[in-house]
Amino acid sequence: MTERKGCALVTGSSRGIGAATALALAREGWPVRVNYRVDEDGARGVVAQIESEGGSATAIQGDVADAAELAVLLEPGEDGPVLVLVNNAGLRLDGLSPQLEDEQWQRVIDVNLTATFRATREALTQMLRARFGRIINVASIVGPRANAGQANYAASKAGVIGFTKTVAVEVARRGVTVNAVAPGFIETALTEEILGKDLEKSIPARRVGSPEEVAACIRFLASEDASYVTGTTLTVDGGLSA
Amino acid sequence: MPTQVTPESVEKTIYDGLVELGTERDLLSREATLESLDVDSLDLVELAQIVEDEFGVELRGDDVKDVKTVGEVIDLVVSKAG
Numbered sequence: 001m002t003e004r005k006g007c008a009l010v011t012g013s014s015r016g017i018g019a020a021t022a023l024a025l026a027r028e029g030w031p032v033r034v035n036y037r038v039d040e041d042g043a044r045g046v047v048a049q050i051e052s053e054g055g056s057a058t059a060i061q062g063d064v065a066d067a068a069e070l071a072v073l074l075e076p077g078e079d080g081p082v083l084v085l086v087n088n089a090g091l092r093l094d095g096l097s098p099q100l101e102d103e104q105w106q107r108v109i110d111v112n113l114t115a116t117f118r119a120t121r122e123a124l125t126q127m128l129r130a131r132f133g134r135i136i137n138v139a140s141i142v143g144p145r146a147n148a149g150q151a152n153y154a155a156s157k158a159g160v161i162g163f164t165k166t167v168a169v170e171v172a173r174r175g176v177t178v179n180a181v182a183p184g185f186i187e188t189a190l191t192e193e194i195l196g197k198d199l200e201k202s203i204p205a206r207r208v209g210s211p212e213e214v215a216a217c218i219r220f221l222a223s224e225d226a227s228y229v230t231g232t233t234l235t236v237d238g239g240l241s242a
Numbered sequence: 243m244p245t246q247v248t249p250e251s252v253e254k255t256i257y258d259g260l261v262e263l264g265t266e267r268d269l270l271s272r273e274a275t276l277e278s279l280d281v282d283s284l285d286l287v288e289l290a291q292i293v294e295d296e297f298g299v300e301l302r303g304d305d306v307k308d309v310k311t312v313g314e315v316i317d318l319v320v321s322k323a324g
Contacts, residue, residue, distance in 0.1 A: 125291050128284070128287070128288055128291075129288070129291070170284065171284065173284070174284065
């Protein structure tokens with residue numbers, strides 16, 4: 001259990017990996033800011049579950065692609081500075097490259113990559129002063145690996161991994177770690193269209209992963225136990241990338 | 243409310259900030275170079291944040307890239323405020 005005076009912000013945590021992560025961090029003693037863009041009911045459900053387990057959480061609306069709204073999510077509040085930041089909010093707008101519209105490209109880059117940069121920049125000022133911080137960026141196995149129809153998504157997630165490594169090196173000497181997780185096929189709303197098509201046969205574990213399995217890795221990277229782990233990407237894919 | 247910018251108030255804030263970042267107070271002077279004080283680029287980022295919190299003066303990377311001494315940092319903040 002953490003004894004730090006601060007909170008955790010998990011972007012896009014009204015469902016899926018974000019929700020599981022919010023719950024996992026709350027169980028570690030972090031007050032959690034449960035961010036959502038439109039799914040208020042989902043976010044309130046996550047908060048209620050955390051509170052029912054004796055934890056502390058706040059649902060907080062904001063579109064991470066909007067710089068002003070994102071800044072509000074990161075402001076120090078009654079729950080202290082943001083000492084754990086999980087950049088989880090993500091978006092897919094698929095299409096083969098010859099037909100990919102500028103808007104599809106830009107929106108995915110804005111949400112998946114630019115928001116990760118802006119949130120990190122904002123959080124780092126608080127973390128550097130505290131001489132402690134944990135930033136965990138949710139990347140994907142798509143980026144390091146190809147997946148037809150996802151050039152925008154792949155570019156954004158590969159960018160997140162490069163960004164993670166670079167920032168990790170910049171701030172390592174201040175007790176701030178920056179890592180990424182790269183989920184494979186996980187049962188979430190983002191992947192429901194593509195699951196169930198004999199996909200399991202291609203995965204060495206012969207099953208898709210659960211949001212809780214990704215959240216467990218994020219919880220580790222956010223912990224004191226992971227103090228010497230920085231700049232890495234932890235793949236969570238049942239062996240798909242092996 | 244930001245503190246009023248005077249050469250004296252800026253000097254105090256810069257000195258206190260550098261001490262907070264690990265510099266020995268006895269080594270501080272306007273002539274001391276940042277290199278001799280072992281002040282690195284990340285320290286300057288933090289010092290810029292301290293200055294912004296105290297005086298509302300924003301120092302960007304380009305502003306401080308050519309700064310060599312503590313006195314030059316102080317003068318830069320005073321000139322940016324003016």
